[in-house]
Amino acid sequence: MEIGPISEWVAAIAEILAVVVALFLPYYTAYKAKKHQQRNLRLVLQKLVQAAVADEPDSVKTLDIFLKISFLGNSDPANDNLLLVGNQVLALLKDSAISDSVKQDRINDLLGQVQLSLEN
Structure with missing residues (x-):
């Protein structure tokens, strides 16, 4: 052979x-x-939330616009949880009935769910 x-x-x-x-x-x-x-998406969301918690000018509005655009352009189901947490953080930031320390604790808890933090 x-x-x-x-x-x-x-x-x-x-x-x-x-x-x-x-x-x-x-x-x-x-x-x-x-x-x-x-x-x-994770990096930008973290930076925008940090800016919003630090009360930088127009940071909450920028976070809101970013989340809306990201939601519309999202085609990956893996990003859904990040966007959901981002929207929950935005709702907390807009709620004036909650004190700042409680807001920060809740935001830390929400960001911890997606392995993000407010520190750099």
Whole structure:
């Protein structure tokens, strides 16, 4: 039984590898893009909440606009929990009946649910 020359085996293996890369590279690229988008959403949400808690000018309004735009552009169910927590934090920040210390404690609890914090 003859197995053929080595060059044909190398060419066949190279073709199989090329097909595997062509089939799975788009999935890997989409996965990386999704993770990058989620990381960016987490970072921006954390920074905006920190600014709103520090009573920076227009920070609550900016957080509100960011959450609305992110909700409309969200196509990843993994980001739903982040946006939900962001909306709950926004509701707390807008509620004037709650004292600042209670607000900060509740915000810390909410951010802890999604592994975020008010500290840098």
